[in-house]
Amino acid sequence: MSRKSFRPVKPFLTYQELLVKLSDDKNLIIPDLESAKSILTDISYYALMNGYKSLYYDRITRQYVTGTSFNDILALYYTA
Numbered sequence: 001m002s003r004k005s006f007r008p009v010k011p012f013l014t015y016q017e018l019l020v021k022l023s024d025d026k027n028l029i030i031p032d033l034e035s036a037k038s039i040l041t042d043i044s045y046y047a048l049m050n051g052y053k054s055l056y057y058d059r060i061t062r063q064y065v066t067g068t069s070f071n072d073i074l075a076l077y078y079t080a
Contacts, residue, residue, distance in 0.1 A: 015040045022049070022070070026062070029069040036070050043077065052076040 013021065015037045022028040030036050040048065055076065056068040 015045065018045055019070075022064075026064055027066065027068070028064045028073075029067070031069060031071065039074060048073060048077055052080065 016033070018040070019030055019033055019036050023030050052073050053064070056064050056072060058065060
C-alpha cells in the first residue's frame with residue numbers, strides 16, 4: 001500500500017507578516033512597508049510574488065538575489 005506524502009499546511013499570515021518575512025527571511029528590500037501593504041491589498045500577494053519573482057529569486061538558497069527590492073518585482077508586474 002503506498003503512502004501519500006502531505007505537505008505541511010502553511011500558516012495564514014497577514015500582509016504585514018508576509019512583508020516582514022520577505023524582508024527578514026528572504027532578503028527582499030522593502031523601502032516602504034505601508035505602501036507595499038497597500039499594493040498587496042490591491043494586487044494580492046500570490047499574483048505579484050509568485051508571478052514575477054523568478055528573475056530575482058534563487059531557488060537553491062530560497063532567497064532573493066542581493067539588492068532586489070519589492071519595487072523591482074512590482075515594475076515587472078506593471079510592464080508585463
